[in-house]
Amino acid sequence: MTESSDLFWSSADGLQLYARDYAGGGDKTPVICIHGLTRNSKDFEDLAPSIAATGRRVIAVDVRGRGRSDHDPQPANYHPGTYAADIVALMAQQMIPQAVFVGTSMGGIITMVLASFAPQAIAAAVLNDIGPELSPVGLARIGGYVGQGKPVESWADAAAYSKTINSSAFPDAPAQEWDRFARRTFREGEDGKPVLDYDPGIALAFKADPDAPPVAQPDMWPLFRALTTGRPTLLIRGELSDLVDEAIALKMRNAAPDMAYAEVPRVGHAPMLTEPQAWAAIESFLARVP
Secondary structure (H helix, E strand, C coil), rough: CEEEEEEEEEEECCCEEEEECCCCCCCCCCEECCCCCCCCHHHHCCCHHHCCCCCCCCEEECCCCCCCCCCCCCHHCCCCCHHHHHHHHHHHCCCCEEEEEECCCCCHHHHHHHHHHHHHHEEEEEEECCCCCCHHHHHHHHCCCCCCCCCCCCCHHHHHHHHHHHHHCCCCCCCCCCHHHHHHHHECCCCEEEEEEEEEHHHHCCCCCCCCCCCCCCCCHHHHHHHCCCCCCEEEEEEECCCCCHHHHHHHHHHHHCCCCEEEEECCCCCCCCHHHHHHHHHHHHHCCC
C-alpha cells in the first residue's frame, strides 16, 4: 500500500495548510481529494492509496480549520470561495497545472466553485453525494450537529458519538467500524482525551438568527454547469442520502447527460468511496482520463 508523506503549503492570507501526499509513480494527471464539512484528509486514507496504485499522484487536503491545517482567526473566511483559493495556491506551489478532483460533500462544492474561476485547473471531477441543489432534510441534520459536539472522555465515547451522528448513513456498519470512524474525525487533545478534529468556528454559517427570515440556498446550478461542460464528470450518490435525494440526482443527470453516475446501496451521506460500487465507478472513470 502506498504510504503518504506530509505536504504543507501557504494560503494567500498566511495560514499553513496541510495535505497527505501519495506518490503514484506515474505521469498521469494527479488527483486532489477534498473532504466534507467536518472531516479531514483521513477520510481518504483507504481510497488514496488505491488511486495512487493506478499511477497517479494523490493529494488529500485538510481544508483550513480541519485536521493539521491552521484554524482561521476570522471564522467568516470559512466558505467555499476561500477554500477554492487555497486549492489554487496549493496547485501553484506544487506546480500542478491541472488535476482530477474528488470532492466529498463540501469538497464537491469547492470543486464547483473552482470551476467558475479557474476552469483550466480541473481535468475531470468526481462529485461524492453533492450537487448544485441540496435537500433541506440533510441540511437540517448537518446543522443540528456541526459545532455542537459535547466533550467525550474516551475513544469509546468518541466511537459512540460517531455512531450516533452517522448510523443513519451507514446502517450496516459493524460495531468495530465506529472506532475507526472516530479516529478519522477526532484527534487526541492536550489532556489525552479525544476532541473533534475541526475548528468549531466552521459552524458560523449554520448559526442563523432565529427571528430572521429563512435564507434561500444560493443558486449553484451555473457552477454545476460550468463544471460539467466539456470535462468528464462522475456523480456518486448514496442510496439513502438525505442531502442529494433521488429527485435532485435526476435533475443533475438531466442537466448533464454525459455525466457518469453510480449509486451505492445501503449507504447515505456520504459514501466513503471504497464501497465496491463506488470504487468500480471511480476506477473505470479514471481509466478514461489521461
